Amino acid sequence: MAVNPRGVELPGRSGKSGSGVFAPEGTIVTTLDAVVSWCRKNSLWPMPFATACCGIELMAVGSSRFDIARFGAEVMRFSPRQCDLMIVAGRVVMKMMPVLQRIWLQMPEPKYAISMGACASSGGIFDTYAVVQGVDRFIPIDVYIPGCPPRPEQILRAVMDLQSKVQHSGSAFGNQGLPELRRMEEQLVQIRSRASLPGVATERADESRFGYRLPGGESQVGRKEIL
Amino acid sequence: MPNATKTAPTLLRDLRGKLGEGVFSVSEHLDNLRLLVPAARAIELLTELRDGFGYHLTELGGIDYLGYPGRSAARPRFEVHYVLLNYETSTRLIVKTFANDPDPSVPSVVGLWKGAEWMEREVFDMYGIVFEGHPDLRRILMPDNFRSFPLRKDYPLRGRGERHNFERVTREDS
Numbered sequence: 001m002a003v004n005p006r007g008v009e010l011p012g013r014s015g016k017s018g019s020g021v022f023a024p025e026g027t028i029v030t031t032l033d034a035v036v037s038w039c040r041k042n043s044l045w046p047m048p049f050a051t052a053c054c055g056i057e058l059m060a061v062g063s064s065r066f067d068i069a070r071f072g073a074e075v076m077r078f079s080p081r082q083c084d085l086m087i088v089a090g091r092v093v094m095k096m097m098p099v100l101q102r103i104w105l106q107m108p109e110p111k112y113a114i115s116m117g118a119c120a121s122s123g124g125i126f127d128t129y130a131v132v133q134g135v136d137r138f139i140p141i142d143v144y145i146p147g148c149p150p151r152p153e154q155i156l157r158a159v160m161d162l163q164s165k166v167q168h169s170g171s172a173f174g175n176q177g178l179p180e181l182r183r184m185e186e187q188l189v190q191i192r193s194r195a196s197l198p199g200v201a202t203e204r205a206d207e208s209r210f211g212y213r214l215p216g217g218e219s220q221v222g223r224k225e226i227l
Numbered sequence: 228m229p230n231a232t233k234t235a236p237t238l239l240r241d242l243r244g245k246l247g248e249g250v251f252s253v254s255e256h257l258d259n260l261r262l263l264v265p266a267a268r269a270i271e272l273l274t275e276l277r278d279g280f281g282y283h284l285t286e287l288g289g290i291d292y293l294g295y296p297g298r299s300a301a302r303p304r305f306e307v308h309y310v311l312l313n314y315e316t317s318t319r320l321i322v323k324t325f326a327n328d329p330d331p332s333v334p335s336v337v338g339l340w341k342g343a344e345w346m347e348r349e350v351f352d353m354y355g356i357v358f359e360g361h362p363d364l365r366r367i368l369m370p371d372n373f374r375s376f377p378l379r380k381d382y383p384l385r386g387r388g389e390r391h392n393f394e395r396v397t398r399e400d401s
Binding site for chain 2: 097
């Protein structure tokens with residue numbers, strides 16, 4: 001086979017035979033976005049926001065038996081400024097929520113969040129006045145992990161899912177999120193900008209079932225939550 | 228089960244001798260000896276128990292009796308109990324005092340036992356019982372901007388929506 005002294009001809013667009021552009025042997029052509037996303041997904045630096053027993057499983061993931069280093073995510077940093085992945089592990093109470101939000105806002109872009117375990121995702125068994133019923137109500141979450149607490153393998157699976165998400169949604173200049181997530185965020189913004197009025201939210205409607213009077217009467221809620 | 232009056236046989240007699248009759252009433256359950264005292268005379272009784280009988284405070288808590296089965300509505304709604312322990316004789320004694328709506332308050336015992344400070348703050352945080360004379364009566368567990376007293380019986384288990392009242396941070400904002 002004759003070696004072309006100008007190198008390998010790159011394939012043309014839309015199935016044309018050749019682009020007429022030649023590159024040296026051993027060259028891979030790709031987009032900048034793909035390269036940047038590939039770098040990003042293999043060097044996630046987690047911020048362990050461990051408030052409860054899920055944190056113990058998270059420690060197991062970091063140690064040698066499960067070894068999150070295989071996915072390039074072993075650099076746990078305790079300063080949000082150095083992290084791009086927040087792992088919320090455990091229930092978050094209302095006194096902790098402003099702290100969580102502040103830490104989330106302090107993390108540099110692009111950033112991702114994993115909600116680990118039943119409590120972080122939905123409040124779990126802690127359906128009481130002080131426990132936030134799912135951190136996704138107040139910060140954007142990329143991957144949810146079920147379980148109480150989840151197995152370490154589930155956390156590794158979540159990291160792999162997040163990696164695939166980063167590869168498919170990232171761009172060199174920021175994280176715009178997957179299209180369906182963008183739509184969800186837009187809906188959230190719409191709901192938030194809706195006029196609020198005093199009323200009883202749907203999820204509070206059964207609060208009087210044990211004969212308690214409705215708590216403090218009404219509170220400010222959005223129209224949709226009443227209707 | 229040992230009878231409480233037998234474990235501290237002379238206590239009640241000596242106490243009545245020092246304070247006079249009618250300051251406290253007595254109730255017993257198993258080996259618990261309980262002295263029930265109105266809030267106005269609680270400090271007097273507790274001071275005597277500390278100085279004259281060597282009792283120390285081990286625990287302090289509150290109770291809300293709203294809707295308690297079998298309890299007359301005329302009785303005060305709140306109780307504050309002090310669990311006292313004598314280290315020498317290993318006898319326990321429970322002192323109960325009362326507070327009622329709309330402004331429940333009892334005197335503070337921080338002057339007697341410094342360790343009561345945080346326990347009284349916790350009772351205030353959960354029940355809204357004001358401890359008069361407390362040096363620093365603030366919330367201790369709940370956030371400072373919390374408005375309710377969550378262990379009161381008329382406070383719903385799931386709260387009044389406080390857990391939902393946070394700003395939402397979306398991906399666009401952050």
